[in-house]
Amino acid sequence: MSAETETSSRVATRTYKPAMPAGWWLRKGHYFWYMVREFTALPLALWLLWLLYEIQRAGRGPSGYYPPSSTPFVVFSVICLLFALYHSITFLRLAGVILHFKVMDKPVPSGLVVASQFGAWLVASIVIGAVLIGFGR
Amino acid sequence: MAEKRITVRATRFDPAKDSEPRLQSYDIPFSDDSMVVLDALNYIKSHVDGSLSYRWSCRMGICGSCGMTVNGTPKLTCSAFLRDYWPGSITITPLNNFPIVRDLVVDMEDFMEKLKSIKPWIIRKQEMPLGAGEHRQTMEQIDDFRQFSQCINCMLCYAACPVYGLDNEFLGPAAIALARRYNLDSRDQGTKERLPVIAHSDGVWECSFVGECSVVCPKGVDPAKAIQQTKLDTSVRFILPYGNRE
Numbered sequence: 001m002s003a004e005t006e007t008s009s010r011v012a013t014r015t016y017k018p019a020m021p022a023g024w025w026l027r028k029g030h031y032f033w034y035m036v037r038e039f040t041a042l043p044l045a046l047w048l049l050w051l052l053y054e055i056q057r058a059g060r061g062p063s064g065y066y067p068p069s070s071t072p073f074v075v076f077s078v079i080c081l082l083f084a085l086y087h088s089i090t091f092l093r094l095a096g097v098i099l100h101f102k103v104m105d106k107p108v109p110s111g112l113v114v115a116s117q118f119g120a121w122l123v124a125s126i127v128i129g130a131v132l133i134g135f136g137r
Numbered sequence: 138m139a140e141k142r143i144t145v146r147a148t149r150f151d152p153a154k155d156s157e158p159r160l161q162s163y164d165i166p167f168s169d170d171s172m173v174v175l176d177a178l179n180y181i182k183s184h185v186d187g188s189l190s191y192r193w194s195c196r197m198g199i200c201g202s203c204g205m206t207v208n209g210t211p212k213l214t215c216s217a218f219l220r221d222y223w224p225g226s227i228t229i230t231p232l233n234n235f236p237i238v239r240d241l242v243v244d245m246e247d248f249m250e251k252l253k254s255i256k257p258w259i260i261r262k263q264e265m266p267l268g269a270g271e272h273r274q275t276m277e278q279i280d281d282f283r284q285f286s287q288c289i290n291c292m293l294c295y296a297a298c299p300v301y302g303l304d305n306e307f308l309g310p311a312a313i314a315l316a317r318r319y320n321l322d323s324r325d326q327g328t329k330e331r332l333p334v335i336a337h338s339d340g341v342w343e344c345s346f347v348g349e350c351s352v353v354c355p356k357g358v359d360p361a362k363a364i365q366q367t368k369l370d371t372s373v374r375f376i377l378p379y380g381n382r383e
Contacts, residue, residue, distance in 0.1 A: 013152055013238055013239075014152040014153075015152065015236035015237060015238050015244050016150055016152070016155075016157060016158060016236060016237045017235075017236040017237070018158075018233075018237070020234075020299070020302045020303055024299055024302065025299070027209060028209075028349070030347070030348065030349050030352060031299060031347065031349065034345075034346075034347045034348070034349075038345065094346070094365065097359075097361065097362050097365050097366075098362075098365045098366055098368075098369050099369075100366055105277060107280075
C-alpha cells in the first residue's frame with residue numbers, strides 16, 4: 001500500500017493517509033457492477049461508430065451493398081446488445097430515484113415512475129422496430 | 138462448557154513511532170450475544186491494552202462517533218453485533234478515505250469544512266419578529282425533507298464513496314444530502330446561497346452514482362438520491378431562466 005504522510009497545520013500531529021488501491025472496485029460486488037455499468041459506454045460507442053460507417057457505405061447505393069454477417073461480427077453485436085441492455089436497465093431504474101413529483105398532493109411512487117420508463121422503452125422499441133421492418137420490405 | 142471467544146484485529150498507528158499502520162490481534166471473551174463491536178473495543182481498552190484509541194460516545198446509534206470499518210464495511214460499531222461475525226474473526230480498521238490520526242481515530246477536519254460550506258441551517262432573507270409566530274409547516278412539507286434530516290454525520294457514506302476516496306475535493310454524500318434537506322424545507326430561503334457550492338464541479342457533478350453511500354447509511358438516509366435529485370434541479374434552474382427566480 002502506497003501512502004503519503006501529512007502534517008496538519010491545525011494540530012501539530014502527523015497523520016497517515018492511505019492511498020486508494022488500484023483494485024478498489026474488486027472490494028465489493030456493488031463496486032464491481034458500478035464499474036461494469038460505466039464500462040458499457042465503451043462497446044456501445046464502438047458499435048455506434050461501426051453503424052456510422054455502415055450508413056456511409058449504404059449511402060453509396062443498393063448496388064454492391066451487403067450487410068456484414070460474419071460470425072465474429074455477430075458475436076460482437078450480441079455482446080454489445082447485452083451491454084446496451086444492462087446500460088438501459090440501470091439508466092431507466094435511475095428514474096425512480098431522480099424523478100420526484102406529486103399528483104393531487106401525493107408523491108408518485110418510484111416503482112410507478114420506473115414502470116412508466118420501461119413502458120415507454122417498450123413502446124419506443126416496437127415503433128422503431130416496426131418502422132425499420134416496414135422500410136426493409 | 139468452554140468460554141466463547143472471538144479474535145479481534147484492530148489497526149494500530151502511533152504517529153510518533155510508526156511509519157504506517159499495522160494490525161494487532163486480540164483474543165477476547167464473547168460472553169454475551171448482545172455484545173457489539175464497540176463492546177469488544179471497550180473490553181480491550183479496559184482489560185488488555187489501554188493505549189488503544191478510538192472514538193465513541195452514546196452507544197445507541199445516535200451520536201455517529203463510533204464509525205469504523207468492520208471486515209471491510211463502514212459500520213457504526215455500537216450497532217454491529219459480534220454474533221453476526223462469530224465464529225469468524227473481526228478486523229476493525231479506521232474509516233476509509235480519511236487521514237489516520239492514531240489507531241482507529243481519523244481526522245474529521247475535511248468533513249467538517251465541507252459540512253459548514255453548505256450552510257446547514259435555515260436561512261431567511263428577513264427574520265420574522267418573534268411576535269409573528271412560528272414558521273408553520275404541514276406534514277406533507279415535512280415529509281419532503283424528513284429522511285434527509287436523519288443524518289447523524291457519522292461519515293460512513295464518505296468512507297464508502299470511491300469518488301471521495303479518489304478525489305477529496307468532492308463535496309461528498311452527507312454534505313449534499315444535508316444541503317438538500319434545507320433546500321427542501323419550506324421555511325428556508327437559502328437555496329441560492331448554497332447553489333455555488335453544491336452545483337460546483339466538485340459538488341453534485343463529481344458524483345457518478347456508485348450508490349454505496351446509501352447502502353451503508355445506518356439511519357436510512359439516501360444521499361445518492363439527494364445528489365441525483367439535486368443534479369436534476371440545478372439543471373432545470375440552468376435551462377429555464379425563470380427557474381432562478383424565487
